[in-house]
Amino acid sequence: MSNTINTKLLILGGGPGGYVAGIRAGQLGIDTVLVEGDRVGGTCLIRGCIPSKALIHVASKFEGMAHAVGGSKDGIGLSAAPTLDMARTVAWKETVVDKLNGGVAALLKRQKVRVVNGWGRFTDAKTCVIETADGELTIKAETVLLAAGSVPAALPHIPFGGDVISSTEALSLPELPKRLVVIGAGYIGLELGSAFRKFGCEVTVVEALNRILPLYDDALTRPVKSWLEKAGVTLHLGAKAQAFENGELVVDKGGEILRLPADKLLVTVGRRPRTQGWGLEAMGLDMAGAFVKVNDRMETAMRGVYAIGDLVGEPMLEHKAAAQAHVAVENIAGQSRTFAPNAIAAVCFTEPEIVSCGLSPAEAEAQGIEVISAVFPFAANGRALSMEAGDGGGFTRVVARKSDHRVIGLQAVGQHVSELAGEFCMSVEMGAVLEDLAGTIHVHPTLSETVHEAALRALGHPIHI
């Protein structure tokens, strides 16, 4: 006889969608149970964004020191090469993860959300059976919010296991691989590949398409590509991974067969929604391709069942899931909300970084929108120059509708540009026009001046170019 609890709201998944939903539900006074199979925080906090950023941070620091060996142009000199204890790096990264995980757990507790640790499986749309450490627990809920997230996609002919790893394992390697081969030149593969290169590994990237980072246009990816080349990352574009045998990845590059020796093979060919293993099939929901189908109120086809985050569609991003969590929970609380953002920005923590919000000039033209577009190079920005960020080909670009100057896109590539995302999103979401950007005093000396200058340039009167 298993235990049964009844609740108003059951949230499946404690990732950035689920835990934000839990906190918001608590604020709204909804009796909520959150089921999480691992630790609260989800892919992003535990095995994604945050740990990878920690690793990238250490890698960049290490690379800077390695460059200083024997003296560098900015005057720093080290008499011996820096050393790296990967186990300690990973342990430090874990402290960051633990801190965030603990923080999320505390926030949920403060809002009186009951967190059940265990693997949930729905037996019907409103009933979930949880395998917990203390036995089976049945939860009956009036409303259900699905936030099951996503999992790394595997290649069918090169399954995960052994030296074939996903991003999850790559973030917790006890020691550095000498030779790392990465399949997939999307943002995850390139972020991690670049970091391991900075640690001194030999890194080779294999990509089936003829270009890196297919979500971004050529102008934005060019500085990344040139850094990869300069840093000695081997790129095989238009190359298809065939098999992994005897520690070698067999690659077909336009008919030519390459054998790439790899101590670790990192497969980053995308992520797929986690639609299996928790009883989705018993719930009777409609699907939209691989994703659970929802409307703009985040309602599924079943009354009282909501879904958010990676489970419901692209882009699979933390901040999208969190925003959808707000919409779903407020609707559950009887408010009327729709998920209809003007733009969902994305950041790529490669070297250098890329940030993109809204439409690129080409995307706008494809939609039949006549645009004004202007770029401002980091080479002409004082702050960029003063932190050695001026010569990587970085720039900020503004895209505005020609007819009324409404800003419909902002992009940048360059060191530290991820922090420009705030102004980008705010401008697009508020419906700013070029004159708004031009009329806002931007602080000197900061990278944000490039936004101001790009807007001025779009209006035909830049100052510093």
Added chain:
Amino acid sequence: MGRFVFKLPDVGEGTAEAEIVAWHVKVGDMVAEDAPLVDVMTDKATVEMTSPVAGKVVETHGAPGDMAPVGGAIAVFEVEGAGNAKAEAPLAPTRQTADPRANEVSHAAPAAASAPAATPARTSGGDFAFRLPDVGEGTAEAEIVAWHVKVGDVVAEDAPLVDVMTDKATVEMTSPVAGTIVALHGDVGAMAAVGGVLVEFATGSQNSAHPRGSGDPGRASSPPVQEAAAKPEPTAPAAKAWVPASTGMSGQKQAAVPSRAEGERPLASPAVRRRAEDLGVKLSYVAGTGPAGRITHEDLDAFLASGPSAAPAQAASSAYAVREGVDSVKVIGMRRAIARQMQEAKRRIPHFAYIEEVDMTEVERLRAHLNATHKDRPKLTVLPFIMRALVKVLPDYPQINARFDDEAGVVHRYRPVHFGVATQTPQGLIVPVVRHAEALDLWGSATAVIKAADVARSGKGSKDDLSGSTITITSLGPLGGIATTPVINHPEVAIIGPNKIVDRPVVIGGQVVVRKMMNLSSSFDHRVVDGFDAAEFIQRIKALLENPAALFID
């Protein structure tokens, strides 16, 4: 005191429902016997319903634009004596308790007071109304594709009820409650308005005191935890939900929509969007005065202050000011009937047009003479002469004086000639009928045409006055133009459209002379009328009109 339920009587042969056009009474009014209650319109006629009893109006069912089924209750009276219904079995407890203002505001919210009791079961009391939720952005109505339930069915929560189709998708609506179906509104193929009642349930629960379904027309289903959870920020009352679908009266001015491209999302900051959502305002109907048409808090204030017809705040003093805004007029009532009829005619009938010129000099001379010498009689227009010519020629062309039942594949050829006379009225185009034109002389025809036009313009025509024509004449008189391609009055097969008479130079016997010329436009249903016959038919008419004496010779 008793209750008297007034049910919509049979308003014409084969009519299953009628559209409510206007109410003459409201709840609380005292009415005398035979006082006008409501105007309803069928395909053919608008009929004024009068009160069968004297008493106090306690309920009205249906707002203008709603369809009321024949036999359904449309009004309830409190009368002296027993009445015809039991007071303890009120017809619509839901509406009475749910929204006491429903009747007062029925002009603004057709969804609030709903259509009618179609079945006896309903008198036992439907206590939950399932309304068509907002099924997609910008969708005002959806077509009913298939019913999964019928009256009397007992359904479980989440059971499929009905499939509806919008422009974009077919959606299966599931039941928000468990209960017994007491009424379905709309047949397969009918258009259902968003917010309109689709299904009425008897749930036998506390729903009658708390009718969730009638609260919010724009929501698919009430969130189940709403009651428990809504304490910090209560749900915006539905009364504030200003979506034009619920205000769409014929001719009523809608929100002035800003100059925004079709399908483009309104531009507003997240704070403004959130406030609008709380207020139940759709930003697509709010004009934006900010840069790039951005909707500001002030724009939203202005919209709220002036209701749904707010215009953008523009200082437009110049004669050359840019005009903004779109008036969205719901096509209902007469306009919908016309639209449907025209669409049907053009869709079903392969028209061909034939235009010939007729020398009307002799007819005009005769007409002037007759009008001058018979001042005591109605003034003759050209129309009686044309009618006379048609009446004489039609017996030789029975396929033209006909109605084609294309579904049965039968052409009904008529021996009498019943002329439809296309008439412009304040409500729109109406085609009253002049019956047995073959038995009318010139003045008889003239009188009948005048009478028919009066009947049409008064809007009080009976079904007989407005249906049964066998061929139609459409004349725009002095506006007649050079040529027209008239639309056949389905299911007829021909329509004749005389154009205006003008002095034109004509060559007769090698001489250029001025003659009174008139073009005669006509359209025929090519399925049953051949071009050759139609041409011959018109030539015969031309010959008669050019030699008017022949009009009166057998």
